[in-house]
Amino acid sequence: MYTTEYKLEKLHSLKNEVKDLHPFLSDLFRKIPELTNVEYTHGPDEFGADFVLISTDNLLGGEEYIGVVVKQGSIKQDQDDIERQIKECQITPRKIAGGKKVVVLNQIWIVTNGTISANAREKIKNFHSDKNIKFIWDETLIKLVDKNFPTFWEDVDRNVGNYLSALEVKVKNLNSKFSILDVNQNDIYIDQQLVRIDVNDIKKFRVRLKQKPVKLKDVLANERVVFVEAPMGYGKSKLLRQAAMEYSELKNFSQNKILPIFIDYRDLLDDYDNKIESILDRLRTKEKINHEELNIVLFIDSMDENKIDDEIKVQKVIEFVKGAICYKNIKIVFASRPFRNPLLDEKLDTVLVRFELMQLSMDRIVKFVETLCNAEVITTKLKSDLSKSALFKSLPRSPISAILLSRVLASNVRELPSTLPELYSKYMDLVLGRWEIQKGNSSEKEYETTVIIVRLIAKFMLENDLASIGIGDAEDIISNYLSERETGYTVKSIFGKIQEFDQVINVDLQNNKLNFTHRSFLEFMFAESLFFSYGISAQIENPFALYWGASNYFYLGKLKDCPLQLDKIFRLISLDERERLNKIVYSGSYLLAGYQSPYKVISSCLAIVIKEAAEFFCHVVENPQESPFGNFPKLQLLAIITSLLRKSLEYEFFKKALNELETDLFMMPELNTTDSISAFFVASLRAGLGCEDAFDMLINEKKYDLPEYIQLGIIHVSQDTKNINETIKKLEKNIHRKLKANPQLIDPIYEIPLNKLKHKLV
Secondary structure, eight states: OOOHHHHHHHHHTOOOIIIIIHHHHHHHHHTOTTEEEEEEOOSTTOTTOSEEEEEEOTTTOSEEEEEEEEESSOBOSOOHHHHHHHHHHHHOOEEETTTTEEEOOOEEEEEESSOBOHHHHHHHHHHTTTSOEEEEOHHHHHHHHHHHOGGGGSSOOHHHHHHHHHHHHHHHHHHHHTOOSOGGGTTOOOOOOEEEOOTTTGGGTOSSOOOOOBOHHHHHHHOSEEEEEOOTTSOHHHHHHHHHHHHHSHHHHHHHOEEEEEEEHHHHHHTTTTOHHHHHHHHHHTSOOOGGGSEEEEEEEOTTSSOSOHHHHHHHHHHHHHHHTTOTTEEEEEEEOOOOOHHHHHHHTTTOEEEEEOOOOHHHHHHHHHHHSOHHHIIIIIIIIIHHSHHHHHSOOSHHHHHHHHHHHHTTOSSOOSSHHHHHHHHHHHHTTHHHHHTTSSOHHHHHHHHHHHHHHHHHHHHTTOSOEEHHHHHHHHHHHHHTSOOSOOHHHHHHHHHHOTTTEEEETTTTEEEESSHHHHHHHHHHHHHHHHGGGOOOSSTTOHHHHHHHHHHHHHHSSOHHHHHHHHTSOOOSHHHHHHHHHHHHHHHHHTTTSOHHHHHHHHHHHHHHHHHHHHHHHHOGGGOGGGGSOHHHHHHHHHHHHHHHHOSGGGHHHHHHHHHHHHTSSOOOHHHHHHHHHHHHHHHHTTOTTTTHHHHHHTTTTOOHHHHHHHHHHHHHHTOOOHHHHHHHHHHHHHHHHOGGGHHHHHTSOGGGOSSOOO
């Protein structure tokens, strides 16, 4: 805390009225919430007032027009200049708001950064007894600054201080805009941790091995360019906003001299042309800040939330980083859902370091839900029914899951949801008012009309790659829908109802924009629009594209029992390698979403994925010059595909299907290379699910002709899953003995890229 003596000294140090005191007061007035408009009028045409302020009368309404007379230093006996300014303030009407409004001042403030003697105040009051005059001197200024502009006391450049204050307000507004918590819970934050993604893990069959958790600020102490990735709802945007907020605190800036910049990826492309120079130029020209004297952390959020092709997106990131890396004082943090494409990841790894957000532990989920919910509800529901539910076992351990779960639990639902799409559905029913209808507190017709329009808005936004839309556009959607129907509702009434859905949709009247409070809500409502428009027959475009992945997942989760859709999606012939990989990545979530489909369909789809993965592997091995994956050594390629399969399909739900598929494979008269690779993938998944004998059948059936790279793959997966039995130990001993006797086999398996081999290694 700063002493009163320090504060007085800082105020008194503003020696030049125009160059020092006026800018300070301009900053102060603009931060006082009761003042709705601040105009700096000092000059030859000021008519007595250095500032004209507008304040709102909160009690009776209406506006007060205040003229501010500013004097540097103490005011004692000589008041001739002040007298003149007071008279001019009172007599002369003046134009404000860019000449659009003519007013007469009805209040006058005499402001100084020094003292005003009691005699001076009394004399002015007596001489102008018919006028509303207030006095503000150094001691009262301190109170105003403490309440509205406390950052002024920090030893920070004025422009930097104003920028940091504005950024803090911007981030707080974004937190409010995208909050799905109740207003009184907005300050609740789960401190999140990151784990570095080792670029070699996926090449070495390592799925479970994780590095030590770290916090973002510790990462930034050691890294210059960071890429934070996590699935939907894990809090990527909140993490970046929280970090930007902490860096924007004047106390932190005074200690570290680190200036945060927070932008959306769309802004980087649209407003800054993907160039660091454009960002720095804006900082220099608009904010009047010299970036060369500071350290900068640039936070770039929501990389995944546009339709740009993933390869183009990664290339733009690389171009941006290469342009920024020459500025030694700049660090960068990107946030995105994972690409889950080893080729793209490897390109990113050339210019940055990737981290993933950790899942919350079950204990932290429960504690967070307890914080948001009534403790008694948690004791009776969560710790009994919930602990046994399929949802609690399969629930993504993310902040958004905990938030949605807490709201659903607090409402005393009769039946717990079984999957994440069902959790979203029950949450939407709750916050959009479905349960109010059941209680008799709302109209079914009005609810249905409003929700249909919310779905139409989501469809319009997602199809047109929009993060927000103008209120006029939203009203047009409402109008178009109502004009073709006799609902009895008006655009105004439905829009007013949408405004009540503030935990799903944010309506920003000031900026004339509307947006969903969370990206996944937009994707969920888009999926709802598909379901209610087409039922089970919706055409799913680009089923394995990153942009559409979440909405496809929610659509299948809405269907639940969707054998035809699953069969259609999984029998699509993937023409390029990216689609093949994405099919592996999304297969698990899609099949889990359609969990009520006949299990034979689930098994069939799983078999298709595994067979296509094996065919992809064999195709690259046989034609390494035709594929960028030919740049990997053989065992690394096997490891990459195995790791993707395990991350996608390693769920108890698939255990029966994997057992059946293994039986089918070994019922065949003879296993060819593709079949052997399929059998290896199946066994790897079973090992990850805890089957101690997962590899025994493969080893025993192919004892004498199991290729060395598959034997080594078996050993690596067994080590990662900590599932090593006597069969594995014997295999490990034999292969190590063979490699020791034939060391020339090692490099072609581990080190030499497939496209560099002189002969094919089968």
